[in-house]
Structure formats: structure tokens, C-alpha cells
Amino acid sequence: METLDTLILSRIQFAANISFHILFPTITIALGWVLLFFRLRFAQTADGKWMSAYRFWVKVFALSFAMGVVSGITMSFQFGTNWPGFMETVGNIAGPLLAYEVLTAFFLEAAFVGIMLFGFSRVPGWLHMLATFLVAFGTTVSAFWIIVLNSWMHTPQGFEMIDGVAHATDWWAIIFNPSMPYRFAHMILASFLTVGFLIAGVSAFRWLLGDRSRDLRAALKVGVSIGAVLIPVQIFMGDMHGLNTLEYQPAKVAAMEGNWETQTNVPLLLFALPDEEARENRFEIGIPNLASLILTHHADGEVPGLNDFVAEDGTVLHPPVAKVFWSFRVMVGTGLAMLLISWASVWFMWRRRALHEGRIAGHWMAVEGLPKPILFALVPMAFSGWVATLAGWYTTEIGRQPWLVQGVMTTDMAVADVAAPLVLGTLITYLAIYAALLVAYISVITYLARKAAKGDDGRAIDMDHSGKAGVLAITPAE
Amino acid sequence: MLPDFTNPADWLPWAFASLMGLSILVYVVLDGFDLGVGILFPLAVPEDQDKMIGSIGPFWDANETWLVLAVGLLLVAFPQAHGMILTALYLPVFIMLVGLILRGVAFEFRAKARDHHKRLWNRLFFTGSLMTALAQGFMLGLYVMGLDQTLATYAFAMLTAVFLAVGYSFIGSTWLIHKTEGALQLKAVRWGRESLWGVVLGIGAVSLATPLVSTRIFDKWLSFPEVIYLAPLPILSGLLIVWLWRMLRAMPFADDRRSWLPFLVSTCLFTLAYLGMAYSFYPYVVPDRLTIYEAASAPESLFIILVGACFVVPVIAAYSILAYVIFRGKATALRYD
Ligand code: HDD
Ligand code: HEM
Ligand code: HEM
Numbered sequence: 001m002e003t004l005d006t007l008i009l010s011r012i013q014f015a016a017n018i019s020f021h022i023l024f025p026t027i028t029i030a031l032g033w034v035l036l037f038f039r040l041r042f043a044q045t046a047d048g049k050w051m052s053a054y055r056f057w058v059k060v061f062a063l064s065f066a067m068g069v070v071s072g073i074t075m076s077f078q079f080g081t082n083w084p085g086f087m088e089t090v091g092n093i094a095g096p097l098l099a100y101e102v103l104t105a106f107f108l109e110a111a112f113v114g115i116m117l118f119g120f121s122r123v124p125g126w127l128h129m130l131a132t133f134l135v136a137f138g139t140t141v142s143a144f145w146i147i148v149l150n151s152w153m154h155t156p157q158g159f160e161m162i163d164g165v166a167h168a169t170d171w172w173a174i175i176f177n178p179s180m181p182y183r184f185a186h187m188i189l190a191s192f193l194t195v196g197f198l199i200a201g202v203s204a205f206r207w208l209l210g211d212r213s214r215d216l217r218a219a220l221k222v223g224v225s226i227g228a229v230l231i232p233v234q235i236f237m238g239d240m241h242g243l244n245t246l247e248y249q250p251a252k253v254a255a256m257e258g259n260w261e262t263q264t265n266v267p268l269l270l271f272a273l274p275d276e277e278a279r280e281n282r283f284e285i286g287i288p289n290l291a292s293l294i295l296t297h298h299a300d301g302e303v304p305g306l307n308d309f310v311a312e313d314g315t316v317l318h319p320p321v322a323k324v325f326w327s328f329r330v331m332v333g334t335g336l337a338m339l340l341i342s343w344a345s346v347w348f349m350w351r352r353r354a355l356h357e358g359r360i361a362g363h364w365m366a367v368e369g370l371p372k373p374i375l376f377a378l379v380p381m382a383f384s385g386w387v388a389t390l391a392g393w394y395t396t397e398i399g400r401q402p403w404l405v406q407g408v409m410t411t412d413m414a415v416a417d418v419a420a421p422l423v424l425g426t427l428i429t430y431l432a433i434y435a436a437l438l439v440a441y442i443s444v445i446t447y448l449a450r451k452a453a454k455g456d457d458g459r460a461i462d463m464d465h466s467g468k469a470g471v472l473a474i475t476p477a478e
Numbered sequence: 479m480l481p482d483f484t485n486p487a488d489w490l491p492w493a494f495a496s497l498m499g500l501s502i503l504v505y506v507v508l509d510g511f512d513l514g515v516g517i518l519f520p521l522a523v524p525e526d527q528d529k530m531i532g533s534i535g536p537f538w539d540a541n542e543t544w545l546v547l548a549v550g551l552l553l554v555a556f557p558q559a560h561g562m563i564l565t566a567l568y569l570p571v572f573i574m575l576v577g578l579i580l581r582g583v584a585f586e587f588r589a590k591a592r593d594h595h596k597r598l599w600n601r602l603f604f605t606g607s608l609m610t611a612l613a614q615g616f617m618l619g620l621y622v623m624g625l626d627q628t629l630a631t632y633a634f635a636m637l638t639a640v641f642l643a644v645g646y647s648f649i650g651s652t653w654l655i656h657k658t659e660g661a662l663q664l665k666a667v668r669w670g671r672e673s674l675w676g677v678v679l680g681i682g683a684v685s686l687a688t689p690l691v692s693t694r695i696f697d698k699w700l701s702f703p704e705v706i707y708l709a710p711l712p713i714l715s716g717l718l719i720v721w722l723w724r725m726l727r728a729m730p731f732a733d734d735r736r737s738w739l740p741f742l743v744s745t746c747l748f749t750l751a752y753l754g755m756a757y758s759f760y761p762y763v764v765p766d767r768l769t770i771y772e773a774a775s776a777p778e779s780l781f782i783i784l785v786g787a788c789f790v791v792p793v794i795a796a797y798s799i800l801a802y803v804i805f806r807g808k809a810t811a812l813r814y815d
Contacts, residue, residue: 063590080563084564122804123804344706
């Protein structure tokens with residue numbers, strides 16, 4: 001009983017820590033590239049609005065980066081403090097992947113982020129741009145390595161077990177394991193969507209506060225466009241990812257669909273309350289045949305059912321159904337909301353431009369076109385990327401249970417022998433700190449947005465309408 | 479001490495122990511000065527506080543990464559030891575992590591939050607730095623005591639906790655002497671003088687305790703002829719301490735010459751003390767329980783990491799140095815433009 005409690009508490013603690021951590025890399029991965037874009041546009045056009053946009057968003061970047069770093073350090077200690085069995089069993093594979101992440105990514109970003117943030121007036125322009133590029137590149141590489149490891153835990157290959165310890169036999173197979181390309185692409189897209197909606201949402205907020213500056217218009221359009229262009233790609237990628245999962249982790253897909261019996265003509269459930277005691281769903285509402293159609297591309301395709309994953313002796317070998325089922329729906333629902341809002345925004349902005357061709361020539365879209373309700377909807381969507389990302393990871397990770405490494409080791413094999421009250425104590429402290437930091441993070445972003453809306457971007461010079469004022473403003477201050 | 483270089487199972491663990499030792503040392507010196515500046519932070523007036531932040535702003539993140547590398551190497555090269563050490567140190571590790579979280583985020587928040595919140599973040603910046611230093615000192619003490627958990631070892635660990643925090647303040651003030659000028663620099667010189675005792679006591683306590691706890695270590699140091707070979711280590715350390723003391727009484731020198739010297743000398747001192755410890759514990763990774771050979775992962779996995787490390791570590795060193803060169807000179811308040 002003792003170890004069971006430690007197990008559950010450790011799992012909750014791990015989930016809490018990684019959920020908190022992932023929020024910030026999700027922002028920094030794509031925001032790095034967006035900042036590079038702002039920086040390059042400024043170098044290209046010498047238009048101060050790009051620099052103002054850069055200056056605003058680089059603050060958000062710095063903040064997110066610091067949050068990502070400190071929570072990441074917590075993550076790297078977790079393996080030892082709570083999950084020693086993980087490294088003892090698969091350390092020969094997980095170890096090199098984590099080591100490569102530290103060596104090729106963490107040092108790169110950590111060293112150049114200083115130059116990117118504080119070096120603007122100290123280094124030549126090309127070096128500043130190079131530093132910005134290297135930081136963006138570093139965050140992406142670090143996402144790559146960690147996703148490789150995580151995907152390997154879902155679809156392990158390229159190793160052999162000797163005396164209960166995994167030994168690598170083929171590194172190529174380990175790195176390019178079957179689910180890695182899908183998971184990596186889906187995650188990077190998730191990051192861009194999160195950032196797109198964050199930029200759009202915060203900009204809409206500033207617009208509603210009466211801010212009409214040019215950098216704000218530029219940022220809003222960039223944010224909405226990222227969302228509108230990438231969300232269909234993401235939905236397509238998500239579908240591909242699901243097909244891949246069907247092949248390698250059918251129990252997870254069965255839980256995602258809430259499908260108990262292996263059968264044909266499976267409906268897509270919009271609502272249901274999966275009941276694991278009774279092994280059936282209550283209050284089902286579904287669209288006939290659609291799940292079969294999506295997963296097999298035939299209306300009468302066969303979809304695996306959860307009852308196939310119960311051993312003779314009654315041991316359940318599939319993940320908890322309701323959690324996976326609902327996490328998946330939250331993710332897809334958020335994705336659909338993103339599609340609706342970003343396309344509507346683009347359409348209104350484009351139509352307004354089309355109607356006022358002459359006055360705002362040279363732009364594809366006019367922010368004036370956005371009706372109030374859409375602006376109001378964009379504001380809460382600022383953090384929709386977080387919701388979808390967390391929901392997606394919960395689907396993925398809970399869907400792998402009871403396995404820690406699919407088919408190789410279960411989660412309870414890895415847990416540390418630490419007293420349960422100790423884990424409970426640290427868990428509560430972590431949760432309190434995380435809650436406080438989240439509140440602080442969101443309120444600082446709101447505060448920065450309000451300050452910017454008042455025209456105070458931290459410098460005296462107003463660079464509203466002429467690019468020249470902007471160029472003057474960035475000559476070295478010290 | 480040298481392994482058999484024809485046998486991978488023999489030299490790979492040794493190479494990884496060295497690499498890990500190196501990154502812990504680099505971490506202790508580099509993040510040591512960051513944390514020290516954080517501990518000294520409340521002693522300065524508000525205008526100077528911005529300069530203190532400025533003196534570590536572009537570096538602290540990369541400095542902290544050496545800790546990630548060290549833990550990473552422990553994790554990948556000696557998985558069993560990693561589990562044993564970190565489970566035994568569960569609570570101090572947790573306190574250190576909370577400290578690192580507070581320090582890191584307070585740093586960013588204080589620059590962006592509204593003015594009346596700045597005081598709170600300043601306080602958290604100090605608290606985080608202090609917690610981290612104390613927790614690390616506590617872990618050092620327990621490690622020296624062979625990870626035994628008794629009242630006596632806890633008492634010793636409390637002592638090392640305080641000494642390490644004061645020691646970090648010391649190296650932090652030598653960093654400030656180099657990076658600041660005027661009144662703040664004068665203050666830093668004073669702080670340096672006042673915290674040197676922490677370094678002396680810390681090194682003294684660990685050097686005395688280590689051989690007393692373990693007869694193996696006692697013999698390693700005090701049997702003949704080792705005692706002769708090793709004599710330079712304490713003698714050199716003593717000389718460096720005297721040099722530091724005399725320098726700090728005379729500083730700052732005219733025209734701010736050699737303002738970097740105290741930092742350099744304290745780095746040498748930390749290195750000597752560290753080498754002494756490394757000698758004591760080698761070849762054990764968990765004192766008197768687990769050697770690096772027993773704890774090592776499979777050679778093929780270690781090899782693939784080593785190949786990468788040989789290429790990457792020099793590059794990391796190069797661009798870390800580049801960052802220090804770009805932000806050389808006296809610190810100013812930090813700006814994003
Ligand atoms: C902005 C974020 C976002 C959005 C809008 C979506 N996803 Fe997603 N999804 C993720 C963010 C995400 C994620 C957090 O990044 C996950 C977790 C692990 C991963 O690789 O991606 C994920 C996982 C994930 C999985 C589980 C993969 C597994 O078995 O491990 C599937 C099947 C989908 N997604 C499918 C979709 C579909 C059909 C979407 C249609 C709207 C969708 N996702 C939108
Ligand atoms: C970043 C997004 C991630 C999120 C939100 C996430 C979330 C979760 C959750 C919720 C669990 C608990 C499952 C359960 O208790 O039923 C879990 C388990 C686990 N995940 Fe992840 N995970 C993420 C990524 C990763 C990555 C990248 C790794 C590995 C490198 C990883 C390793 C693990 C391990 C070791 C466990 C086992 C402990 C446990 O069951 O709680 N996760 N994760
Ligand atoms: C068990 C899992 C994980 C561990 C142990 C871990 C560890 C870390 C550490 C130690 C850092 C700080 C690096 C520094 O000092 O600069 C970090 C940052 C980062 N992590 Fe994680 N991480 C995990 C999961 C993830 C996941 C799932 C992702 C994304 C898909 C991710 C992406 C990043 C990125 C992009 C950074 C760069 C810093 C930032 O932008 O905040 N990590 N991680």
C-alpha cells in the first residue's frame with residue numbers, strides 16, 4: 001500500500017511538473033522564430049514597427065524562457081528523485097538522447113539568449129540576428145531530442161533486453177522510431193499555433209484598449225495568419241498521427257474513441273460517459289460510421305475495442321478510458337475553435353481591405369475590419385494553445401498507461417522508494433509555487449499589454465507613424 | 479589514478495567521472511558567483527541592485543546549464559548512483575530546485591513587473607539564491623558524510639550549508655569587484671573581506687571531516703609517501719588565501735588595474751579544494767558504497783555520448799567565452815535594446 005501511494009503521488013507530481021514545464025517551451029519554440037521574422041523584416045524594411053513588435057514580444061520571450069529553464073531543471077532531477085527505475089532499465093537509450101539534448105541544444109540557447117536579449121547595441125546587427133536564429137534553432141533542437149525520447153517510449157525499437165536492461169542495437173532505428181516524425185511535427189505545429197493565438201489574443205486586447213499603433217496591427221495580422229494557415233495543417237497532421245497510433249498503440253485509440261468492442265461501422269462519439277466498471281458508455285451521442293471512416297478510410301472499417309486488452313485473469317491492460325476520451329475531445333474541440341476564429345478573422349480583415357482598396361493599399365488585410373465579437377473572442381483564445389497542447393499530451397501520456405515504455409516496462413516498475421508523505425509535501429509545494437507563478441506570468445503579460453496600449457513601450461520616442469522615428473529610436477542607448 | 483586506456487570498460491567510466499567532475503566544478507564557480515551576487519543583493523542600495531543584476535544577467539542561464547549537464551552525466555553514465563544519491567537527497571534537492579525556480583523567475587519578473595511588485599521579486603531573488611546555496615552546501619555535507627542520515631551528519635551538513643553560502647558570497651563579491659566601480663565596488667571589496675572566513679572554514683571543515691569519516695580516505699591522505707606528494711595542495715591553498723586577504727585589504731588598485739585578479743585567484747582556490755575532494759572520493763561515486771565502475775552504464779552507450787561530447791564541449795566553451803567577451807567591462811542596468 002505504501003508503494004502504491006508513493007506511485008500515485010509521484011505520478012501526479014511528474015504530471016504536474018511536466019505540464020507546467022511544457023507550457024513555456026511551447027511558447028519559446030515558435031516565438032523564437034517569430035522574433036527572428038520581426039528582426040529580419042526590420043533589417044529589410046527599416047520600418048520601426050517591426051522593431052517595436054520585436055521589443056514587445058522579446059519581453060514575453062525572456063519571461064517564458066526563464067520559466068521554461070527553471071521548470072526544466074526540475075524535470076531533469078525528477079528522474080533521479082522519483083523514477084530511478086526508469087534510468088536503470090532504459091538508461092542506455094534514454095541517457096544518450098538526454099545528453100545530446102543538453103549538449104547540442106541547452107548550451108546553444110543558454111549562451112546566445114544573453115546576446116539576443118541584451119546585446120542589441122553591443123554587437124553588430126548580423127551577430128544579433130545570428131544569435132536570435134541560434135536561440136530559435138536551439139529550442140527546436142531541444143524539442144527534437146526530447147520528442148525522440150518520448151516517442152521511443154511509445155514506439156520502442158532498435159534495442160535488445162539483456163538481464164532486464166535495455167541495450168541499444170541500432171541508433172538510427174531508435175531516433176527515427178515510427179511515431180517520432182508525427183509527434184515532432186504535431187508538437188512544432190502546436191507551438192506555432194500557441195504563439196499565433198497568443199500574439200493575436202494579446203494584440204486584440206491592446207486594440208480593445210484603444211491602442212492603434214502600427215506595430216500592433218502588424219503583430220495582430222502575423223498572429224492571426226499563423227493560426228489560419230497552420231490549423232488545417234495541424235488537423236491533417238493530427239489525423240496522420242492518429243493513424244500511426246492505431247497501428248502501434250491500438251488500446252490508446254480504442255480509449256480515445258471510447259470503443260469497447262472490436263467492430264465495424266463505429267460511430268464518432270461527440271459525447272459519452274465511459275464507465276469502466278460496467279465496461280460501456282452512458283449517454284452516447286455520435287455520428288454513425290464516422291470513426292471507422294476517419295481511422296480506416298472505410299465506413300465499414302474495423303476499429304479495435306477495449307475489451308481486447310483485458311487479460312484472461314482480468315488484469316486490465318488498457319489505459320483509463322474516460323481521461324483519454326475527454327482529453328482527446330478537448331484537444332480536437334480547441335482545434336476546431338481555432339479554425340473557426342482564425343478563418344473568420346482573416347475573412348473580415350480581408351473583406352475590409354477589399355472594400356477600402358485605395359486607402360490602405362499595400363496591405364492584404366485591415367484590422368479595422370474585425371467586428372467587436374471576434375476581437376472579444378480572440379482575447380481568451382490567447383491561451384487556447386496551452387489548453388490544446390496539455391489536452392494532447394494527456395491523451396498521449398495517459399493513453400500509454402499502464403506502460404511507461406510501451407511493452408517494455410510499466411510505470412510502477414520505475415518508482416522510487418521515497419516515503420509517501422514526503423512526496424505529498426513536495427507535490428503540494430510545487431503546486432502552490434506553480435499556481436502563483438502562473439498568475440504572476442499572466443498578469444505581467446496583461447500589464448505589459450496595458451502599458452504598451454498606453455503608448456509606453458519603455459522608451460520616450462513615439463514611433464507611431466514614421467519608420468524614421470523608429471530607426472532613430474534604436475540607435476544604441478548606451 | 480589513471481585507467482587502462484586499452485579497455486573501454488575501464489577508461490570510459492573514468493572519462494565520464496572526469497567530465498562530470500569538470501562540469502560540477504565549472505558550475506560551482508560560475509553559478510557560485512551568480513548565487514553569491516544574489517545573496518549579497520539586499521545589502522546594496524536600489525540603484526546598485528540594478529547593476530548587480532546587470533553583472534550576471536547575460537550569463538546566469540548558461541551558468542546554470544552546467545548543473546543540468548552534471549546531473550545529466552550522472553544520470554546517463556552512472557544511473558544507479560544517480561538514483562541512490564538523488565533519492566537519499568530528496569528533500570535538499572527539492573529545496574534547491576525551489577530556490578533555483580525563485581531565483582530564475584524573480585530575475586525576469588522584477589524587470590517587468592509594476593513598481594510596487596518589484597520589492598517582492600527582489601526579496602524572492604535573494605531568498606531563491608540563498609535557498610539554493612544552503613541546499614547545495616547541505617548536500618555537500620551529507621555527501622562527505624557518506625550519505626548517512628543521523629543527527630550528527632545533519633549538524634555537519636548545516637555547517638557546510640552556511641559555509642558554502644558564505645563561500646558563494648565571497649566569489650560573488652570578487653565578481654562584483656571586477657564588474658562594478660565606485661561605491662558599489664568599494665562595498666564589494668568589503669564584502670569580500672568579510673566573507674573570506676566562510677571559504678576558509680568551509681575548506682577546513684570538509685578537509686578535516688573527510689578523513690575522519692572514512693579510514694580509506696584517511697589512509698589515502700596521511701600514509702607515507704602520499705602525504706609528501708599531496709602537501710603542495712594545502713600549502714598552495716593557504717598561500718592563495720593569504721594573497722586574497724592582502725589583496726582585498728588594498729583594493730581597488732589605482733586605475734582599477736587587475737580588478738579581475740581576486741576572481742581568478744578565488745577560482746584557483748575553489749579548484750584546488752575541489753581537486754582535494756575528488757582525490758578523496760575517487761573511485762567512488764557514492765562514498766564507500768558504489769564505485770564508478772560498478773555504477774557505469776553500458777560502454778556502447780557511453781561511447782556514443784563521448785564522441786558527441788568531444789565535438790561539442792569545445793564549441794560550447796568557445797561560445798560561452800564569446801558571451802563573456804561581448805559583455806565584458808563594467809556592468810550597466812540591463813536593457814533589451
Ligand atoms: C495547439 C495544439 C494542438 C491542436 C490544435 C491539436 N493537437 Fe493533437 N496534440 C497536440 C497538440 C494539438 C500535442 C500536445 O502536441 C500532442 C501531444 C503529443 C504530441 O505529439 O502532440 C497531440 C497529440 C495528438 C494525438 C495523440 C498521439 C498519440 O497517440 O500519441 C492525436 C491522435 C492528435 N493529437 C490528433 C489531433 C487532431 C485530430 C486534431 C484536430 C483538431 C488535433 N490533434 C489538434
Ligand atoms: C510535455 C508534455 C508532457 C505531458 C503534459 C506529460 C504528461 C504526463 C502525464 C499526465 C503522465 C501521467 C500518466 C498517468 O499517470 O496516467 C505522464 C507520465 C509520464 N511521462 Fe509524460 N508528459 C509529457 C511529456 C513527456 C516526455 C517528453 C517524457 C520523457 C522524456 C515523459 C515521460 C513520462 C514518464 C516517465 C511518465 C511516468 C510517470 C507517470 O506515469 O506519471 N513525458 N506524463
Ligand atoms: C522529461 C522531460 C523533460 C526534461 C527532463 C526537460 C528538461 C529541460 C531542461 C533542464 C531545460 C532547461 C535548459 C536550459 O538550462 O536552458 C529545458 C528547457 C526546454 N525544454 Fe524541456 N524537458 C522535458 C520535456 C520537454 C518537452 C516535452 C519539450 C517540448 C516538446 C521540451 C522542450 C524544451 C525547450 C524548447 C526548452 C528550452 C528552454 C525554453 O524554451 O524554456 N522539454 N527542458
